[in-house]
Amino acid sequence: MNGQAAAGNHPVDADRIWADLMDLAAITDPGRPYTRRSFSPRFLEGRAWLADRFRAAGLETRIDPAGNLIGRLEGTEPEAGTIALGSHSDTVPDGGRFDGTAGVLVALGIARTIVGQGIRLRHSLEIIDCLAEEVSEFGLSCIGSRGLAGALTPQSLDLRKPDGESLREAIARVGGDPDRIAVVARDDIRAWLELHIEQGRVLEEAGVDLGIVTSVVGITRVEIEVSGMADHAGTTPMHLRHDALVAAAGMVAEVRRLALRRIEAGGGYFVATTGELTVTPNAANVVPGKVRLLVEARGEAPDSIKVFLGELAQGTRRIAEASGVTLSSYRLLSEAPPTPFDPGLVSTLEAAASRNGVSFVRLPSGAGHDAVFFSRIAPTAMIFVPSRAGRSHCPEEWTDKQELALGALVQFDAILELDRSG
Amino acid sequence: MNGQAAAGNHPVDADRIWADLMDLAAITDPGRPYTRRSFSPRFLEGRAWLADRFRAAGLETRIDPAGNLIGRLEGTEPEAGTIALGSHSDTVPDGGRFDGTAGVLVALGIARTIVGQGIRLRHSLEIIDCLAEEVSEFGLSCIGSRGLAGALTPQSLDLRKPDGESLREAIARVGGDPDRIAVVARDDIRAWLELHIEQGRVLEEAGVDLGIVTSVVGITRVEIEVSGMADHAGTTPMHLRHDALVAAAGMVAEVRRLALRRIEAGGGYFVATTGELTVTPNAANVVPGKVRLLVEARGEAPDSIKVFLGELAQGTRRIAEASGVTLSSYRLLSEAPPTPFDPGLVSTLEAAASRNGVSFVRLPSGAGHDAVFFSRIAPTAMIFVPSRAGRSHCPEEWTDKQELALGALVQFDAILELDRSG
Numbered sequence: 001m002n003g004q005a006a007a008g009n010h011p012v013d014a015d016r017i018w019a020d021l022m023d024l025a026a027i028t029d030p031g032r033p034y035t036r037r038s039f040s041p042r043f044l045e046g047r048a049w050l051a052d053r054f055r056a057a058g059l060e061t062r063i064d065p066a067g068n069l070i071g072r073l074e075g076t077e078p079e080a081g082t083i084a085l086g087s088h089s090d091t092v093p094d095g096g097r098f099d100g101t102a103g104v105l106v107a108l109g110i111a112r113t114i115v116g117q118g119i120r121l122r123h124s125l126e127i128i129d130c131l132a133e134e135v136s137e138f139g140l141s142c143i144g145s146r147g148l149a150g151a152l153t154p155q156s157l158d159l160r161k162p163d164g165e166s167l168r169e170a171i172a173r174v175g176g177d178p179d180r181i182a183v184v185a186r187d188d189i190r191a192w193l194e195l196h197i198e199q200g201r202v203l204e205e206a207g208v209d210l211g212i213v214t215s216v217v218g219i220t221r222v223e224i225e226v227s228g229m230a231d232h233a234g235t236t237p238m239h240l241r242h243d244a245l246v247a248a249a250g251m252v253a254e255v256r257r258l259a260l261r262r263i264e265a266g267g268g269y270f271v272a273t274t275g276e277l278t279v280t281p282n283a284a285n286v287v288p289g290k291v292r293l294l295v296e297a298r299g300e301a302p303d304s305i306k307v308f309l310g311e312l313a314q315g316t317r318r319i320a321e322a323s324g325v326t327l328s329s330y331r332l333l334s335e336a337p338p339t340p341f342d343p344g345l346v347s348t349l350e351a352a353a354s355r356n357g358v359s360f361v362r363l364p365s366g367a368g369h370d371a372v373f374f375s376r377i378a379p380t381a382m383i384f385v386p387s388r389a390g391r392s393h394c395p396e397e398w399t400d401k402q403e404l405a406l407g408a409l410v411q412f413d414a415i416l417e418l419d420r421s422g
Numbered sequence: 423m424n425g426q427a428a429a430g431n432h433p434v435d436a437d438r439i440w441a442d443l444m445d446l447a448a449i450t451d452p453g454r455p456y457t458r459r460s461f462s463p464r465f466l467e468g469r470a471w472l473a474d475r476f477r478a479a480g481l482e483t484r485i486d487p488a489g490n491l492i493g494r495l496e497g498t499e500p501e502a503g504t505i506a507l508g509s510h511s512d513t514v515p516d517g518g519r520f521d522g523t524a525g526v527l528v529a530l531g532i533a534r535t536i537v538g539q540g541i542r543l544r545h546s547l548e549i550i551d552c553l554a555e556e557v558s559e560f561g562l563s564c565i566g567s568r569g570l571a572g573a574l575t576p577q578s579l580d581l582r583k584p585d586g587e588s589l590r591e592a593i594a595r596v597g598g599d600p601d602r603i604a605v606v607a608r609d610d611i612r613a614w615l616e617l618h619i620e621q622g623r624v625l626e627e628a629g630v631d632l633g634i635v636t637s638v639v640g641i642t643r644v645e646i647e648v649s650g651m652a653d654h655a656g657t658t659p660m661h662l663r664h665d666a667l668v669a670a671a672g673m674v675a676e677v678r679r680l681a682l683r684r685i686e687a688g689g690g691y692f693v694a695t696t697g698e699l700t701v702t703p704n705a706a707n708v709v710p711g712k713v714r715l716l717v718e719a720r721g722e723a724p725d726s727i728k729v730f731l732g733e734l735a736q737g738t739r740r741i742a743e744a745s746g747v748t749l750s751s752y753r754l755l756s757e758a759p760p761t762p763f764d765p766g767l768v769s770t771l772e773a774a775a776s777r778n779g780v781s782f783v784r785l786p787s788g789a790g791h792d793a794v795f796f797s798r799i800a801p802t803a804m805i806f807v808p809s810r811a812g813r814s815h816c817p818e819e820w821t822d823k824q825e826l827a828l829g830a831l832v833q834f835d836a837i838l839e840l841d842r843s844g
Contacts, residue, residue, distance in 0.1 A: 200657025217656065221706055231812055233695040234639065234720050234788030235622030238681055240812075245696055249674035256668050259660055273655040274667055275706045277699070284643055284697045284716045294706045298656050366656030390653055390662075 011117070012412050014405035017109040021404075024049060024089065024105065025097040033395035034097055038090035038132035038143070039161075039170045046089050047174070050129055053108060058115045059127060066147025067131035067176030073111060075124040080422070081190040083415055084126040084378070085110070088133035088144070088370060095134075096197075096397020102385065103195040104129050106408045113412060121419045123190060130370040131174065137161040138170070145370035147171075149377045150185030157181075185377060190422050191345055192374035193414065195383045195407050197399050199367055201390035209406045210360040211384030212349045216372050217269060217298040217364050218305050218338035224251065224316060225329035230281055230289025245279055245288035247323035252277065254315040255295050262308055268300035269364045272308060294333075300364045302337055338364075339372045342379035345418075349381055352413040358406045383407050433539070434834050436827035439531040443826075446471060446511065446527065447519040455817035456519055460512035460554035460565070461583075461592045468511050469596070472551055475530060480537045481549060488569020489553035489598030495533060497546040502844070503612040505837055506548040506800070507532070510555035510566070510792060517556075518819020524807065525617040526551050528830045535834060543841045545612060552792040553596065559583040560592075567792035569593075571799045572607025579603075607799060612844055613767055614796035615836065617805045617829050619821050621789055623812035631828045632782040633806030634771045638794050639691060639720040639786050640760035642727050646673065646738060647751035652703055652711025667701055667710035669745035674699065676737040677717050684730050690722035691786045694730060716755075722786045724759055760786075761794045764801035767840075771803055774835040780828050805829050 027046045029035040036043045047069055054061040059071030069089075075082075087103025107127040114121065131144030138159040146152040157168040157178055168178040203211050228242035252274045259272035276294035295312065299305045313330070320327050346362070353360045365371075365382060374380045385407040388398035449468045451457040458465045469491055476483040481493030491511075497504075509525025529549040536543065553566030560581040568574040579590040579600055590600040625633050650666035674696045681694035698716035717734065721727045735752070742749050768784070775782045787793075787804060796802045807829040810820035 198657060199654050200659075201653075201662050202657070202659065205662065219656070231623075232621050232789060232814060233693065233697050233718055234641070234790075235620060235624070235814075236693070236788070236812060237622075237624065237691070238678070238685060238693055240623050240627065243678070243695075245674055245699060246678050249671035249696075252667055252671035253675070256660070256665070263660060269659070271655065271658070271660055273665075273707075273709055274671075275655050275708055275710065276704050277667060277701050277710075278704070279699050282698050282700070284718050285695075286697050287695055288697065288699075296655055296706050366658070367654060368656075390658060392654060392657075 010405050010409050012109050012113045012405065012408040014401050014408065016112070017105050017404055017408065018401045020053065020105045020108065021097055021101055024101055032094055034091055034095045035093050036089065036091045037093060038134065038136045039174060043090055044174065047129070050089060050104070054127065057108060057112045059111060063175035064148065065177040065180040066144050066152065067171045067174045068144040068148055069129040071111065071127040073114065073121065073125040075121050077122040078124065080123045081188045082124045082126050083191050083418055084128055084189050085193045085411065086128035086130065087194050087196055088130045090132055090134050092134050092393045094395065095393050096395060098197045098397050098399050099199070099392055100133055102197055102399060102404060106195050106404060106411065109408055110412045110415065123419050123422065133370050138167045141368065142370050142373055143167070145373035147181045148186055149373040150182065151373055151376065152181055187377065189374070189378035191418055192371060192378050192380045193383070193411055194369060194371045195385065195411055196369060197392060197397065198384040198387045199390065199392035200387065202363055203361065203384060203386040204388070204390065206361050208359040208361050209403065210353060210358055210410060211363045212346055212353065212360050213341060213365045213382035213384055214346055214362050215300055215341055215364045216339040216368060217300055217366050218302060219334070219336045219368065220297045220305050220309065221333040222295045222309070222312065223329065223331045223333050224293045224295060224327060226291045226293070226320065226325050227328035228289055228325040229287070231287040233285045233287050236287055241287050242324045243287050244291040244325050247319055247325045248277060248291035248293055250319040250323065251293060251316050254319060255312065258308055258311045258315060259297070262299065262304045267304040269366065270299040270304050271366060272297040298366055300338055339375050341375060341381045345379045345381035348414050348417055349383060349410060352410045352417060356409055356413060358410055383411055432827050432831050434531045434535050434827065434830040436823050436830065438534070439527050439826055439830065440823045442475065442527045442530065443519055443523055446523055454516055456513055456517045457515050458511065458513045459515060460556065460558045461596060465512055466596065469551070472511060472526070476549065479530060479534045481533055485597035486570065487599040487602040488566050488574065489593045489596045490566040490570055491551040493533065493549040495536065495543065495547040497543050499544040500546065502545045503610045504546045504548050505613045505840055506550055506611050507615045507833065508550035508552065509616050509618055510552045512554055512556050514556050514815045516817065517815050518817060520619045520819050520821050521621070521814055522555055524619055524821060524826060528617050528826060528833065531830055532834045532837065545841050545844065555792050560589050562589070563790065564792050564795055565589070567795035569603045570608055571795040572604065573795055573798065574603055609799065611796070611800035613840055614793060614800050614802040615805070615833055616791060616793045617807065617833055618791060619814060619819070620806040620809045621812065621814035622809060624785055625783065625806060625808040626810070626812065628783050630781040630783050631825065632775060632780055632832060633785045634768055634775065634782050635763060635787045635804035635806055636768055636784050637722055637763055637786045638761040638790060639722055639788055640724060640727050641756070641758045641790065642719045642731065643755040644717045644731070644734065645751065645753045645755050646715045646717065646749060648673070648713045648715070648742065648747050649750035650711055650747040651709070653709040655707045655709050658709055663709050664746045665709050666713040666747050669741055669747045670699060670713035670715055672741040672745065673715060673738050676741060677734065680730055680733045680737060681719070684721065684726045689726040691788065692721040692726050693788060694719040720788055722760055761797050763797060763803045767801045767803035770836050770839055771805060771832060774832045774839060778831055778835060780832055805833055
């Protein structure tokens with residue numbers, strides 16, 4: 001925390017937000033830290049608690065067709081549309097206390113301030129707890145925001161959990177109306193503002209209060225299967241080997257080398273990772289016969305991912321040939337383009353930060369968020385608050401109360417400005 | 423097959439050896455190719471079949487205290503001692519038809535020839551089916567040959583299978599006498615000759631009939647744990663990463679580089695392998711936080727392994743430092759020195775091969791065998807027959823009948839020579 005805002009009296013009550021965060025975190029699967037998996041009994045318990053809080057704050061509370069929990073304050077000019085803010089209340093297994101909930105509960109704190117101070121907004125204000133942002137048991141993430149944006153396909157609704165329940169049935173069970181999802185893509189939202197923890201170390205390293213998020217990176221995943229020959233590790237001389245792991249190790253190094261080359265070439269944020277590597281047969285006395293790698297590239301610029309993919313295909317082919325192995329499979333598993341956020345909304349957030357003496361950097365989000373789907377139907381931007389040591393999706397996840405307070409302050413101020421000018 | 427022996431009439435009946443091999447292979451766990459795990463009902467069924475064959479060949483058949491099945495032909499000069507030959511009849515799961523059984527059934531074929539031709543040897547002759555050569559459910563290999571050589575410790579006898587049975591109990595169950603193992607280390611054996619499939623491609627590449635084995639390599643295993651930081655693969659810029667897999671990949675390459683350096687430096691056969699590599703958490707969107715590697719080095723010369731281990735320790739430390747990760751564990755798991763075979767016996771085998779026009783190369787064995795333990799109590803040597811494409815421990819394991827015939831011929835001739843001169 002660096003800005004002069006640290007010393008000031010904030011309109012948004014951070015102590016109350018903090019108490020809410022700890023109360024919601026206490027609703028967790030027995031004996032596990034911070035687990036409210038979407039669609040589970042514990043998730044519904046958290047939602048019931050949240051709905052009570054929404055109502056207690058004076059918000060008109062409902063569940064929309066896609067299963068999102070929404071608290072609404074009607075504006076003075078209904079035709080002005082809606083300013084929406086929030087995030088999600090579901091967690092990964094053994095997750096943290098801030099991912100998603102920070103955005104929902106800061107938004108609730110802001111709504112309380114607006115009601116408490118008797119502020120009458122022209123726009124309606126909605127606090128949205130998006131359904132199932134984390135990858136759910138259906139193998140899908142961002143279910144509520146997809147639904148709200150008209151991006152939930154009938155095929156998706158037919159997905160089934162391991163226990164046999166379909167997504168359609170599950171959405172109905174949590175209070176949604178799956179048959180109406182297709183017809184209710186929202187067209188009234190004038191802005192989606194999502195506050196979220198960074199889940200990285202960029203803000204901490206930069207020593208700033210906040211991040212103003214300019215885009216969400218594109219994400220591409222490639223699956224590579226390297227096939228050599230599973231020979232006896234004692235009886236096969238080095239020159240007769242077709243070692244799939246030696247080749248795969250070269251590819252892991254290549255992935256990093258090519259990522260660094262993209263960064264040197266400019267074009268903004270770029271990362272590439274070999275996150276999964278599985279060896280077969282994986283025995284001490286057998287030369288590895290097969291290796292499966294999962295390579296992920298994320299970048300701000302669509303071009304940088306494209307160039308990387310071309311170089312990766314070439315590099316892995318070259319390494320396979322030199323190592324006497326084959327690429328028995330090479331598949332593009334998924335390809336999501338970058339999502340640039342609304343420049344006007346980004347400027348509004350920056351101006352609000354500057355007005356309040358809150359230090360910040362612009363940065364792209366390396367992780368996906370509900371904001372990606374909101375951006376299809378409305379001007380969208382995000383605020384990141386720092387994550388201690390970058391930890392996330394684990395019990396050690398942490399953001400200071402004062403950091404949340406500054407994020408709340410900037411978001412609150414931006415909303416007032418949007419309401420005046422929008 | 424290259425030598426002039428191919429055209430000759432062999433004293434040892436290869437058709438009968440082949441028929442025995444196929445008969446024994448047919449005794450396998452239902453629905454699985456070639457599985458007779460030591461101590462299992464199927465193993466005992468195979469042994470019962472073998473004991474019948476031994477008796478039918480005129481051998482005095484018994485099980486020794488260590489659980490080895492032995493068929494014996496008494497010699498004319500009891501004080502001359504015993505020439506022993508054989509291998510093992512247990513298999514790995516889903517193994518082949520030749521590993522171990524080839525040595526036992528060629529030996530049986532030789533005994534049949536000796537009996538059939540009315541040859542009276544001065545030495546006693548024993549055909550030994552060593553108990554549990556493959557790594558058993560007790561986690562131990564070469565149980566019978568260890569026992570016979572006085573190398574089975576009381577601690578080993580207390581090892582237990584997953585079902586709770588101790589090795590002591592299991593040896594008694596298969597007909598051994600565990601309490602007598604310690605007192606019966608054999609001192610009467612004048613030679614142990616083991617024929618085995620090569621389990622590699624050296625003979626095939628060299629285009630020769632046989633391998634005469636000069637030693638068994640030393641085997642050393644090192645477990646390395648690389649610890650970095652399991653960061654979000656999207657939100658953690660490349661320069662802030664501590665990627666355990668990138669570091670481990672460098673170590674995999676280093677293992678190969680250092681092995682090639684040992685070979686260039688001379689000092690005989692040397693191989694090194696990273697056979698196991700396990701990534702944690704192994705998820706597409708997480709920078710690998712931990713990697714466990716198992717590195718194995720095998721070499722003919724004790725010095726070459728020692729130098730390799732020194733360079734490996736240095737190389738991995740250097741890579742860890744350069745990659746911003748730590749070696750959270752670095753353990754020597756096991757260390758078995760090379761076993762040189764008896765030079766006189768090796769010469770006897772070479773002379774027998776030359777006399778019969780059988781082409782051969784000298785080579786070290788990259789794999790362990792019962793012969794390692796026999797070499798502690800008797801002059802020992804081995805014959806390798808070729809393995810098609812080096813395949814072993816799998817249903818595709820294959821050696822031609824004619825190749826077995828040449829191995830049998832050389833072993834038979836060497837025995838007659840040993841009996842004359844020994």
